[in-house]
Amino acid sequence: MQMNLSGKVALVTGGGAGIGAEVSQRLSTLGASVLVLDRDLGAAQAVADSIPRGTAIEMDLQDSAGITAALRENPLLREIDILVSNAGLTRVERFTDSDLDSWDTLWQINLRAPMQLCHALVPTMTKRGWGRIVFVATDSARAGGGGEGVYSATKAGLLGFSKTLARETARDGITCNVVCPGLIDTAMLQSVAVDNPNMMDRLIRGIPVRRLGSAGEVASAIEFLCTPDASYVTGQTISVNGGITMM
Template sequence: MIEVKPLAGRRALVTGGASGIGAAIVAELAGMGAHVIIADLDLAGAERVAAEHGGAAIEVDLASDDSVEAVVAHLSGDGVDVLVNNAGVSAVEPFLDSDPAGWDRMWRINLRSPMRLAQAFMPGMAERTWGRLLFVSTDGARAGAGGESVYAACKAGLFGLAKTLAREAAKHGVTSNVVCPGLVDTPMLRAHADRHPSLMAALLKTIPLRRAGTVDEVAAYVGFLASPRAAYVTGQTVSVSGGVTMA
């Protein structure tokens, strides 16, 4: 049987692909035949993941305009067919205790850089009449997340961006969608669970499926939206959260 590679010949850019959900997305897209470029602040981690999947790595600080523009310049020649804005940064603290100086960094990483990258690579997608704009947000942006007000606000901004781009790019065969992970089993989550076992147990009880998700489950949905099978899906915000959000 001939193995089908639905993204063969396509180039994908995944931000924050050096670990966690991002690394799983890289594996998923590479398995579908895409040549994946990983853009991450952790260059060593990005190079390691890229080597595992025959991709490439590039260092980027998404909080820096100059660094983002360097990525755009580096990839402008061959372009990008699938853009996965996955990277994100958060600070867990009550809103009234948050420092406005930190808001700007979170805004730049979580919202401004996805806006700029989409603006940079959409024209090429439109010219080729095929493209996938994908934004990884969070279920906390849909339902609210105590202690993550600024992060949730920035990630919620991706909803309006993705829906607007879906309308503007549809005539060019380019789709735009958002995936919202819920509680996902990552090294960071496990470390948090070790420090606060009772809190994690309480959180798991709020999930109808009574467990955390896996990075592969999130990546599988991103892979579906990137595939030709999702050509008629655009402007959607979908949670992969075990049923926490049902709308």
Template sequence: MRNLSGKTVIVTGGGGGIGGAASRRFAEEGAKVAVFDMNLDAAQKVADAIREAGGTARAYRCDITNRADVDAAVAAAGAELGSIDVLVNNAGWDIFKPFVKTIPAEWDKLIAINLTGALHMLHAVLPGMAERKSGRIVNVASDAARGGSSGEAVYSACKGGLVALSKTLAREHARQGITVNVVCPGPTDTALLAGVAEGARDPAKLLEAFRSAIPLGRLGQPDDLASAIAFFGSDDAGFITGQVISVSGGLTMHG
């Protein structure tokens, strides 16, 4: 990937499956990675693995639903690793229930993590990028935002909002040299998917249904997503903004 060496990258949810894979991929490309996660131990494991492999990374505990937490973590990452060049909004959470069986407290948590958290991160990072007239934003949404997904109504709504937000910010900040793009995972072999499956009547049957529906015949792996995320964060995607790409093994083929 062009021009990632020496760049400072924040990855939220960096201690998890997709976030960890993205953090490692950016580090392999020579970037300095700020691994943000509510679970500091998980973030530290990713950062330690990156450093052991010869890369540069630091772990930061960050609750993206708390603006004070976000501001403090972004300031610390900037002071220790340098001005933020790339922001990957990857952190997410989901439950698997029919909408009428959900409760408002669950809506609040889904919205806080999947949409408001990204708003906090964007609001904290974008002013610096705008001042420097350079930056890459990669928002990780979901194919549930593009085609719907039974049992994920509020999650889908949040991710749909993130897609619309990304397109608007891409327009607002294009003249400042900032690109904003979206990666939409299909079913991916992560702890989040396992947690979603646990809410189903037959988790094993649900996962097998996902596999059999995917034309390429398998669930996505975190590294599959990391490649697309790193591409959008690099100068190879310098003339691409406001775009949405599905990484789903062909499960969705949106035009």
């Protein structure tokens, strides 16, 4: 097993809570230095303080100019070996009730920001001859999801982008994959459930394992894809969903 990440630097977006916090913990345990990026600096700092070699970084992924400035001015962001693009935002509503402003917000955070980070970080990975990129999408990007048309569309963009990036970087020792969580017990899901009190029971009945997943179960898949053991896995989309979809 080649699970040692000593000497590697990982950037985890949305690292202040949920799946991102779990991933930060696991990569740190394997020896990586972890940059915990979140728009909530307090949350990022709490995670960074709880792990060895953790550093908190505040960033609003909706702010393209701010991302560019941070990449230019922060030397820590120029030496990334592992990118876990986990941050995301959803809004649950019928597509015909959505508006263009919300489209722009979801597109900026869920798709443009990951592409912008890759545009800046991949050249350094290429020079080193090693890199790991993992995008966190959603199972609704593969199978659709009622009320999540715009969210699903932006996350589905990651699937196509990751496959192209995987083809372009494979010979440079870089792998690029997507993990699609199903119904995971996170703050984002709970916030949706508040407005839909009967929804959770209906959804859980449709999951073969009859329960929600945990952030740790998703983080386990991401952790593996970040290691040398996953060197022959690239361009793949892996669902962690309790069997609710099988494809």
